[in-house]
Amino acid sequence: MILHITTNADYRPGEPYRAPSLDTEGFLHCSDFGTVHLPANRLFAGRDDLLLLVVDPARLDVPLRWEPGSPPDPNGAWFPHVFGPIRPEAVVAVHDFPSGPDGFVLPDALRFFGE
Template sequence: MILHITTRGAWHPDAPYRADSLDTEGFVHCSDFGTVHLPANRLYAGRTDLALLEIDPARLDVPLRWEPGAPPDPNGAWFPHVYGPIPPAAVVAVHDFPPGPDGRFQLPAALAR
């Protein structure tokens, strides 16, 4: 499974999901369970309106590529990038993604496996 950070209101289960980055960069930024906190803390610290789309890569009908982040992660982490709209059938769950009391994010307990 891979994860995508979005706002609660941006996901609609009756339509393919298109992040703004699909139009500007050609792909939807995603993370895995061990790296989702990295972009969350870098880009969204303190935001309280976020959700995580849990995506089954086997249900995608567009290419998925693992690539270095931009800027590259100092520890060499690679991230999954989805090259097209995400079909509703590929989103197996939507999870609230609140920050902790310090405004920083960590993987929600419901996803810790």
């Protein structure tokens, strides 16, 4: 499974999901369970209107590539990039993803995967 951070306002259940980065960079930024906190803390600190989409790569009908971050992560982490809209069938779970006092952490339901 891979993860994508979005906002409550931008996600429409049952509809193909696309983020502005699909038009500007050609792909949707995603993460895995061990790296999702990196872009979350860097880009969304203090936000409480976020959702975490859990995406099944086997259900995508567009290419998925693991590549260096955009911009590159200082520690060299690679991230999954989805090269097209995410179809509704590929989103297997949706979790609230608020920033806590120590930044972002995986929701309780997903912590097993991040360990």
